[in-house]
Amino acid sequence: MASSSPALCFLISIALLLAFTSASDPTQLQDFCVAVPDSANPVFVNGKFCKNPATVVADDFVFHGLNVPGNTTNKEGSAVTPVFVSQLPGLNTLGVAMARIDFAPHGLNPPHVHPRASEALLVLEGNLYVGFVTSNPDNKLFAKTLCPGDVFVFPQGLIHFQLNVGSTNAVAIATLGSQNPGVITVANAVFGSQPPINPDVLVKAFQVDKSVISYLQAQF
Known part of the structure; x- marks a missing residue:
């Protein structure tokens, strides 16, 4: 059988390389990686160092205070209480986070972007006008007024907002697909x-x- 041509060998090599580079694990390779701030620890994952598993305790996976309203006495009339990896070290590498958002009457969580996460918003109290805008060139607005119990999803990386359209306080819980979604x-x-x-x-x-x-x- 004739030997393969150089061009064919090159294409096969590229295909094998692409197959290799795409064969990565999409999730963590350990049960957990509780984040610690010091660099004396040997393992560095997703921007944080891992605590020695032998010293991990239940408190590393607990956040207290999401039942406490945020201070909305500001220009926007809103407050975000994040539960990201900086507030809850046990979230590191798990790909999830949460936040409580409080709104004064007519308060606004202004247009913003989470570069590393999609978001699902659950309204607990009040009525919120929410929406997001698609990318260029369409820049199409998808918006809706939500009532308690309603959930709205904001795709990753798109500009979105929430406005309290009622005359009473409003509260929502956001869940995000990254332990450090960024804002x-x-x-x-x-x-x-x-x-x-x-x-x-x-x-x-x-x-x-x-x-x-x-x-x-x-x-x-």
Whole structure:
């Protein structure tokens, strides 16, 4: 039988390489990896060091206080109480997190993005107008007014928001598909970056007068 051509050998090699690189485990390879902040520990997973399993205790998997309302006396009229890996070390490598969101009457959880997680929001009290916007070029808005017991899903990486449309307090619980989902609040990032973005960039991006950009940057 004739030997394979160099081109065929190259294609086979690429196929084998792709098969190898895609054959990774999508979840953790141990029961848990309780996060610790010091670098003296030898194992580093998902941005955190693992506590020695022999010293892990039940308290490493417990968070207290999600029943306590957040302080909504701020400009947005909302407060987020996160239960991410920084607050609950036992979440490390498990791919889940939670948050309690409190809203004063007409309070807003402003447009933001979770770069590493999708989110499911459960309304416990009040009525929330929620929504997300798809990516370019459509930028389509999917929005709904939710009542207690309703659940709404926000896809990973898309801008979304929640607004209390009632005259009483509202409460929601968010579950997220990452132990460290990250949060990028759009207005803070655009108008409150440090150092500030050159106003000429924002003038052209938003098609407004420079005085408007200066005013917005001053708010942050």
